[in-house]
Amino acid sequence: MAAIAGSASASFARPVKAVNVSSVSIAGLRKDNVSFRLQPVPQRFTVVCAAKKETVDRVCDIVKKQLVLPEGTEVSGASKFTDLGADSLDTVEIVMGLEEAFKITVEESSAQSIATVEDAAELIDNLVSAK
Amino acid sequence: MLASVSSLVQTNKRLDTDANIDPRSFEFKKNKFGKPEILWQSDESSMEWPLHFNISHTSSLIACGIAMDTPIGIDVEEKKRKTVKSILSLARRYFTPSEVDYLAKISDSDAQQKEFIKLWTLKEAYVKALGRGFSGAPFNRFSIQLETNSRIQISKAAKVCNDSASGCDYLSENWRFALAELNSSYYMSVCIEDNSRGFENDSVPLGLKVWKTIPFIEDTLVSGTDAVKLIT
Numbered sequence: 216m217a218a219i220a221g222s223a224s225a226s227f228a229r230p231v232k233a234v235n236v237s238s239v240s241i242a243g244l245r246k247d248n249v250s251f252r253l254q255p256v257p258q259r260f261t262v263v264c265a266a267k268k269e270t271v272d273r274v275c276d277i278v279k280k281q282l283v284l285p286e287g288t289e290v291s292g293a294s295k296f297t298d299l300g301a302d303s304l305d306t307v308e309i310v311m312g313l314e315e316a317f318k319i320t321v322e323e324s325s326a327q328s329i330a331t332v333e334d335a336a337e338l339i340d341n342l343v344s345a346k
Numbered sequence: 347m348l349a350s351v352s353s354l355v356q357t358n359k360r361l362d363t364d365a366n367i368d369p370r371s372f373e374f375k376k377n378k379f380g381k382p383e384i385l386w387q388s389d390e391s392s393m394e395w396p397l398h399f400n401i402s403h404t405s406s407l408i409a410c411g412i413a414m415d416t417p418i419g420i421d422v423e424e425k426k427r428k429t430v431k432s433i434l435s436l437a438r439r440y441f442t443p444s445e446v447d448y449l450a451k452i453s454d455s456d457a458q459q460k461e462f463i464k465l466w467t468l469k470e471a472y473v474k475a476l477g478r479g480f481s482g483a484p485f486n487r488f489s490i491q492l493e494t495n496s497r498i499q500i501s502k503a504a505k506v507c508n509d510s511a512s513g514c515d516y517l518s519e520n521w522r523f524a525l526a527e528l529n530s531s532y533y534m535s536v537c538i539e540d541n542s543r544g545f546e547n548d549s550v551p552l553g554l555k556v557w558k559t560i561p562f563i564e565d566t567l568v569s570g571t572d573a574v575k576l577i578t
Contacts, residue, residue, distance in 0.1 A: 281430055302404070303470060303480075304423070308431050311439050324481035 266292070266336030274336045277312045281305055292333035309335075317343055381477040400474050404532065411536055419475025419537040421467040425460060425527065433462045441465065442489040442503040460533075464577070465490055467535035468523055472500060475537040478516055487514050490523075498523040498578050524554050525577040533577075 275290045282299055284290065290299065296306060310321050313335060319342040329335045373385040386396040395415030402409045402421045411420035429436060433455075437446045445465060452458040468490045473483045487506055491499040500519055507514035520540040528534050536554060554576075556569040568574050 300405075304427070304429065304466060307440060308429060308436070311431055311436065314439075322481075323484045327479055327481050 266333055266340050270336040270340050271332060273316060274313065274332050274339065277316060278309055278332060281309045281312060290332065292331065292336065294332045295330055296332075297330075313339060319343060319346070377477055379477060379479040379482060381474070381479075383477075402470075402474070407528070407532055409534060413538050416539040416541065417475050417477060419471040419473065419477075420534065421470035421474065422528070422532050422534045423463050423467050425463060425531055425533055427463055428459070429462075433458050437462065440485045441469075442486055442506070444489045444491075444503075448492070461492065464492060464525060464533055464535070467533050468492070468498065468525060468537070471523065471535040471537035472521060475521060475539070476516065476518075482516050488517050492525075492578075496578070498525060522552060523578075524552050526554075526556070527575040527577060528556075529573050530575075 271292045275294075278294075278296075278299065278301075279288075279290055282301055282305060284299065288299075296309070301309065306326070310326050313319070314321055317339050319339060321338065321342070325338055329338060374382055375385045376382055382399075382401070384397050384399065397412060397414060398416060398418050399410060399412045400418050400420045401411075404422055404424055404427075406424075407422055409420050409422045411418045434446065434450060437449050441449075449458055449461055449465075452461055469485050469488075472488070472490070473480060473485075476483050487503050489501050489503050491501070500521055500523070502514055502517050502519065507517070521537050522540045524536045526534050526536075536552075538552075554569060555567065556574045558566045558568045558573065
């Protein structure tokens with residue numbers, strides 16, 4: 216998922232742009248007949264990589280406590296909240312638990328897009344690093 | 347889920363007999379916020395008004411609300427549903443100040459928990475009726491007033507909505523609610539748009555009918571019996 220975010224966690228070759236291009240013909244492209252300069256520009260896109268493992272683990276713990284899952288139920292990053300049996304009331308309690316544990320505030324619009332534990336952990340990492 | 351809606355809608359004999367349409371011809375779609383809806387071809391059917399539906403389920407009950415010509419939202423919850431967090435902490439985080447005050451005044455913890463569940467299902471039913479998702483009608487932007495023997499009212503939360511427009515743009519107040527206890531075990535809230543054209547008093551009955559359904563096997567009208575106790 217691509218997101219415009221403050222923290223860069225993946226490295227890409229820096230995009231460059233050409234400035235002051237006068238007419239350049241491809242056939243005649245030689246170093247001495249082009250007048251543009253290559254300038255680095257600030258990165259405008261950042262891909263947010265997978266959430267930190269410790270965040271995922273903490274989210275799993277909070278989810279397990281809220282949902283009181285049967286012994287041996289596996290909860291991992293890929294686990295979907297709906298598959299775990301969380302209804303809307305469970306979800307808001309989980310969100311509240313995450314807010315308390317990580318000292319963040321989650322807006323309804325962000326909460327709505329969380330489907331898996333991994334989604335929640337990514338959101339948390341973003342909110343924590345934006346503080 | 348849509349398969350189960352289809353089966354519930356198909357088994358609703360009211361649609362068959364009153365409307366001369368074949369429920370098996372229903373197609374479903376989702377609106378842009380993800381709310382499931384009937385794909386209505388009004389020119390082809392002999393029904394004047396489009397059908398709306400909404401579904402809710404708890405661990406042991408599925409409820410499907412069906413309405414003609416008005417969006418509908420429904421929510422069911424176990425009456426004794428316990429929360430991990432305290433009622434007041436949940437209310438403070440998600441409800442409006444007036445709702446928090448209403449709950450805080452209830453000294454008995456069981457009674458307080460029940461009122462919380464009632465408010466929760468009413469607010470859910472409204473959000474689902476609006477069909478814009480949880481973020482289209484954040485819980486702390488509107489208040490539900492529950493007073494005994496009086497019509498359930500909804501209003502925009504004044505302070506939040508005056509201070510900032512965000513989140514309140516799509517909130518409307520012309521909605522009617524029904525709250526009932528099912529089988530003494532569940533609270534059910536239903537929300538439909540209010541087309542009563544400004545009548546102050548509740549002179550136009552909501553016309554709520556409730557059937558207990560075993561899909562494709564049996565439909566029993568239970569409204570008017572002890573199985574359905576209208577709270578308001």
